[in-house]
Amino acid sequence: MTAVARTIRVRNAVAFQVKDCPVLGEREFHDEVVSTVRNGAWIAALYGEGQPDGSVKLFAVLADDAAHELAITSTVVRDKYPSLTAELPQAQAFERDIAEVWRIRPVGHPWLKPLRFQAARTDAPDILTPVERKIGQSPFFSMLGEEIHEVAVGPVHAGVIEPGHFRFQCHGETVHHLEISLGYQHRGVTKALVGGPNKRTQHYIETLAGDTSVGHALAYAQASEGLSRGEVPGRAVRIRQIALELERLACHTGDLGALSGDVGFQPTDAFCGRLRGDVLNLTALICGNRFGRGLLRPGGTRHDLDEARIRKVLDVLDAYAKDVRQAVDLLQSTASVLARFESVGVISKELATEIGLVGPAARASGLTRDVRADFPTGAHLVRPYVPVTATTGDVAARAKVRALEIEKSLDLVRRELQAPWRDGLTWLEPGGLRPHEMIVSLTEAWRGAVCHVARTEATGHFACYQVVDPSVHNWFGLACALREQAISDFPLCNKSFNLSYCGHDL
Amino acid sequence: MFEAFIARLQQGHRTMRYPDGPAPELPDRFVGRPVLDKSGCRECGECADACPVGALTVVDGGPQLDTGACLFCRQCELACTHGGVHFTKEHRLAGARREDLIVKPGPATIAKAYSEEIHKRFGRSLKLRQVSAGGCNACEADSNVLNTLAWDLGRFGVQFVASPRHADALLITGPVTENMLLGLKKTYEAVPAPKFVIAVGACAIAGGPYRGHAECHDGASGTLKVDLFIPGCPPHPLTILDGILRVLGKVEE
Structure with missing residues (x-):
């Protein structure tokens, strides 16, 4: 007798039948998720779907980097289930989302409170009190002691930045605990994506996190193409890769400038501010919009590259490369900068693994995790990507990974632009989405892994469309990085992660 | 120290000459202010059907486009079979009155x-x-970019400040989420009078892609009186700067 599969294992952006996803018992599901993660996978998505009979089906999508496979499993619960967070801290945000949307209690969750302060999507009796559900009023984790004091920051911050609330528990200057409470940007996108694709879908996708328009648009395009078995012309595959790497170049450049500005080192701040704009303008040269809005579509791209445009992009990148190297070298060779970057906001490799960090933050702590290498699509299928890493896990390491990735992205963009271009279309109209299928689509956006999970119903429309921005994983990393740090290091630590509020709040 | 000086010399002076000199050149694929033509209009409504947010309507035998709500996705232009909608490269989109953002044929x-x-x-x-207040960080980023040395907003006497108590005006982005409504109101109250309000981007003007969502308020106008609207999704930094300079009378209308 062969053992019954406890998960379905699939490749990135390859659709499968919903009925092929195992439905386990509550305990079995728990044990399967825990053991798969303990064996090296990380939770890419964990969410609930309401069922007609009032129960809720929980899906876990576990990314097994080493096997280059996504393991997916499910269970059906009614009002509670044994919490995963106690054993897998990286489940904490997902379980809070399930609790507030579906009123299902993860029994044993150490700090259950809403993740986004969103409305429930069920009539079941609530497990949270009205006060707990109220943004800004929900109780914060607090410390007691004679000289303990609390610092509350936000939702409105000092800079031109999105809103979120930070609550520090301090003793003197030292932060013992930071709780990050978000949800101010909640726009109800996940709910609105159900029933699509429709004429708003692309706009929802491109504004999930507006600074990651290309990363999310690529994840959506891959998901749609997988569900419709659509082909993507070779030219489009290359233009998408160029756009994704330009997005990374612009954001990493901006981040290095911001880090520099935060420690009062003006030159690199000033140079990088300008250089970031030069790269955004290249994206605008390709599609008219600095953030790549309207460039990607399921089936390809809406714009093509001509000879003159390719030449122009290469020329600007040459000038950019020279200037950005100088700006970054200056930053990394200035003793007063290094003194502020080193040993600040340290996340060890063990902690990064435990809390499921992704993106440059994970790689700065020594994890090789990178969707381009672990779950390749497009050009990376034929030319494997080798991730860059650092070891110290501090602000300096997060800066270093960005600096190294600027070089990698420059290489990728140049290689794509310079390789011979074969004539052809950039877009093939995709057919309808196949009914009763599911797909997981991952991309490595500049902040890290973007995960979209879609399920279609009988007519080929989305019955469920879940989005996990890399920020959902990494906000908890920022909170951990602040432990035992001086509160004055918060802005610097924050910039070294530079996470999305709207991508988290959806 | 010397390296910093050398770098400064090599990177050069990068602040644009605009508005004294020419405005930075916008790419040929830039999508700016639309021009509408009703001469061949058969009122088929395909342009309106193509619009994801209901910004385009067919009125009095021709198209009419609310650039305040518009996402500049060009779907209406692509849908129209007789060229009734054409997006130009005109970046000057800002207006003081909401109704002036509605473009009519002509x-x-x-x-x-x-x-x-x-x-x-x-x-x-x-x-x-x-x-x-629910912005996706694109409008925020392209407002913030005005602080970089390329744009150097400070040379116009305009500056983003950290506290509302030091401010003269609010610059609002995002569709105004329910969760941020109180924060927005309190920030407005904290700004000393006289004060005014600028709404930047389709979300802050009319809700953007989130128009009609229960979680949002279709922009700032339902909560505060808006004195300057700057359309776009997101507006180009030049569009934002133009709006700020024109409301202040620093460049000619």
Whole structure:
């Protein structure tokens, strides 16, 4: 007798039948998720779907980097289930989302409170009190002691930045605990994506996190193409890769400038501010919009590259490369900068693994995790990507990974632009989405892994469309990085992660 | 130290000459102010059907486009079979009155942004407090970019400040989420009078892609009186700067 599969294992952006996803018992599901993660996978998505009979089906999508496979499993619960967070801290945000949307209690969750302060999507009796559900009023984790004091920051911050609330528990200057409470940007996108694709879908996708328009648009395009078995012309595959790497170049450049500005080192701040704009303008040269809005579509791209445009992009990148190297070298060779970057906001490799960090933050702590290498699509299928890493896990390491990735992205963009271009279309109209299928689509956006999970119903429309921005994983990393740090290091630590509020709040 | 000087020399002076010199060149694929033509209109409504947010309507035998709600996705232009909708490269989109953002068939015009009162009070010094209320960080980023040395907003006496108590105006982005409504109101109350409000981007003007969502309020106008609207999704930094300069009377309408 062969053992019954406890998960379905699939490749990135390859659709499968919903009925092929195992439905386990509550305990079995728990044990399967825990053991798969303990064996090296990380939770890419964990969410609930309401069922007609009032129960809720929980899906876990576990990314097994080493096997280059996504393991997916499910269970059906009614009002509670044994919490995963106690054993897998990286489940904490997902379980809070399930609790507030579906009123299902993860029994044993150490700090259950809403993740986004969103409305429930069920009539079941609530497990949270009205006060707990109220943004800004929900109780914060607090410390007691004679000289303990609390610092509350936000939702409105000092800079031109999105809103979120930070609550520090301090003793003197030292932060013992930071709780990050978000949800101010909640726009109800996940709910609105159900029933699509429709004429708003692309706009929802491109504004999930507006600074990651290309990363999310690529994840959506891959998901749609997988569900419709659509082909993507070779030219489009290359233009998408160029756009994704330009997005990374612009954001990493901006981040290095911001880090520099935060420690009062003006030159690199000033140079990088300008250089970031030069790269955004290249994206605008390709599609008219600095953030790549309207460039990607399921089936390809809406714009093509001509000879003159390719030449122009290469020329600007040459000038950019020279200037950005100088700006970054200056930053990394200035003793007063290094003194502020080193040993600040340290996340060890063990902690990064435990809390499921992704993106440059994970790689700065020594994890090789990178969707381009672990779950390749497009050009990376034929030319494997080798991730860059650092070891110290501090602000300096997060800066270093960005600096190294600027070089990698420059290489990728140049290689794509310079390789011979074969004539052809950039877009093939995709057919309808196949009914009763599911797909997981991952991309490595500049902040890290973007995960979209879609399920279609009988007519080929989305019955469920879940989005996990890399920020959902990494906000908890920022909170951990602040432990035992001086509160004055918060802005610097924050910039070294530079996470999305709207991508988290959806 | 010397390396910093050398770098400064090599990187050069990068602040644009605009508005004294030419505006930075926009790419040929830039999508700016639309021009509408109703001469061949058969009122088939395909342009309106193509619009994801209901910004385009067919009125009096021709198309009419609310650039305040528009996402500049060009779907209406692609849908129209007789060229009734054409997006130009015109970046000057800002207007002081909501109704002036509605483009009707006919020759291209620019909405008026100038305010005598704002010019008198804040023409020489304007401190802005930015509030994102559900913005996706694109409008925020392209407002913030005005602080970089390429744009150098400070040379116009305009500056983003950290506290609403130091501000003269709020610059709002995002569709105004229910969760951020109180924060927005309190920030507005904290700005000392006289004060005014700028709404940047389709979300802050009319809700953007989130128009009609129960979680949002279709922009700032339902909560505060808006004195300057800057359309776009997101507006180009040049569009934002143009709006700020025109309301202050620092460039000609």
